[in-house]
Structures are given as C-alpha cells and as structure tokens.
Amino acid sequence: MKDMSEFPAESIRVPSTQEAEAQANRERRERRAVLEAILYVTEDPLTIEQLALGLEWPKAEVEELLAALEAEHQRPERGVEVRAVAGGYRIATKPEHHEAVRLFVKFLKPPLKLSLPALETLAVIAYKQPITLPEIQEIRGVHAAGVIRTLLDRKLITTAGRKAVVGRPILYKTTREFLLQFGLNELNELPTLKEFEELSRAALGEAEAAAAPAAGPERMAQD
Structure with a gap:
C-alpha cells in the first residue's frame, strides 16, 4: 500500500x-x-x-x-x-380556484343528466369501492337497485367480482368513463367530498342540484 x-x-x-x-x-x-x-x-x-x-x-x-x-x-x-x-x-x-375548476369541467363535458339519487349513489361507490349493493343501501338509507342499473347503463360503474361473505353479493366500482366525466386521470386524483359535490353539481346541472342538496356524501363521510 x-x-x-x-x-x-x-x-x-x-x-x-x-x-x-x-x-x-x-x-x-x-x-x-x-x-x-x-x-x-x-x-x-x-x-x-x-x-x-x-x-x-x-x-x-x-x-x-x-x-x-x-x-x-x-x-x-x-x-x-x-x-x-x-x-x-x-x-x-386551493379553495379560491374551486369555482374556476368547476366552470372549466362544466365547459369540457356535457351534463351527465343524473338524478340526485343516482349522483349520491355514484359518490358512495367512488369513495368506498369496491362496494356491494347492501353496503350502498346501508350508507344511503334507501333502496338503490334501480339507481345501480342506471349507473351501469351509463357505463359510470361496472361489476368487480363478488364479496366473500354469505350470499356473495356483487361488488361495484367506477369505470374509465367515470374518470372522463369528472376530469380525472386516476382514482387517486379524487377530490375531497366537498370538491366532489361541486364538480357533481356541474355535471348534474345547477338548477336540479340546488333544488335538493346531496345527503349521500355527507352520510358517507361520517361512516
């Protein structure tokens, strides 16, 4: 050395x-x-x-x-x-940009024309997926089978297998069409529940959304 x-x-x-x-x-x-x-x-x-x-x-x-x-x-x-x-x-x-984001999303896509129950159910699925119909109904407190069929027809949700519990109920999750309609690239870009409500109002249409405030996301946030 x-x-x-x-x-x-x-x-x-x-x-x-x-x-x-x-x-x-x-x-x-x-x-x-x-x-x-x-x-x-x-x-x-x-x-x-x-x-x-x-x-x-x-x-x-x-x-x-x-x-x-x-x-x-x-x-x-x-x-x-x-x-x-x-x-x-x-x-x-940032909160000060929420309105601009809402208007831009509304400009990009035609309204979804969803009913308020359908929008509430979609919010539950988006944040709790994969989730079964009984679980959705427990969160929302109302029957949701008809709404699920509507969301399936609109290709906003799809099936995701069956849950390994008694009865093996079908699991549901959101689709790529859901991402496109709400201006998201991936599910991890989902906004907060409050922001989701604002984007949803743009998709639903201001008049219909203002007539009856959504209760589903608020109930879901408490669970």
Whole structure:
C-alpha cells in the first residue's frame, strides 16, 4: 500500500464547504420533490409517521420537508396546496380556484343528466369501492337497485367480482368513463367530498342540484 505522501498534494481534492452545502441542497430538493409526488398520487392523507416509515427518512426531516412544501405551495401562482387533513397531509386544489375548476369541467363535458339519487349513489361507490349493493343501501338509507342499473347503463360503474361473505353479493366500482366525466386521470386524483359535490353539481346541472342538496356524501363521510 502506497504512502499518501507519495501523491502530490494538489491531486488530493477535498470538497469545499460551499460544494458540500450545494450537494446537500440538491439532495434536499430531490427529497422534497419525492415527497410532493407521493402526496400527489396517494388517495388518503398521509401522516408524518407513515411517510417516515415508508421512505425510511427521519421524522424530523419529513416534518422539515413538509413545512418547506407547505410554504412553497402558498405562493399565489400555485393552484394546489399541501393541506393538513385528519392528522395527515394531502395535496388539494386551493379553495379560491374551486369555482374556476368547476366552470372549466362544466365547459369540457356535457351534463351527465343524473338524478340526485343516482349522483349520491355514484359518490358512495367512488369513495368506498369496491362496494356491494347492501353496503350502498346501508350508507344511503334507501333502496338503490334501480339507481345501480342506471349507473351501469351509463357505463359510470361496472361489476368487480363478488364479496366473500354469505350470499356473495356483487361488488361495484367506477369505470374509465367515470374518470372522463369528472376530469380525472386516476382514482387517486379524487377530490375531497366537498370538491366532489361541486364538480357533481356541474355535471348534474345547477338548477336540479340546488333544488335538493346531496345527503349521500355527507352520510358517507361520517361512516
């Protein structure tokens, strides 16, 4: 093994403090981007503990990165924000942009012309899928067999096998047509229940929606 003294001093280069700080900043920005991507694609709010465990990062670092993301998304030019919800964090559209989003979605697609019961049932399926007819009826408190047939005919829902319980009831889930009608790429882009109601009113038509406020999503949120 050669003695290090044999090498010229200029050939042994130690990164400067400035270079080390620059590298640390790059790694921090990369981790912040990873965290943002995970919050974006995840359906449910994620806790700091879940993020730290799943990413194998220290909790203190996750907290620091979340704070940085929250501050970054508070800038007025950002349309979404990192929101603390039910003890966790998720990315959601800013309230001040909800009306613009609603109008744009209404402009893109023709109204679904769904009845209020059909819209309520669709909301239950969207957030609880896969779900059976008895489970839907338990949440809504009314019979839903006819509404299910309507949603199947409109290709907004489809069957998803049978549940392994007594009677083996059919499971239902939403379809690609549902995603198209509500301007979503994937199910993990489902908005909050309040935002879903706003988008639903655009699909249903303002006059009919205003006549009787939806009760299904509110009941579902309590279950």
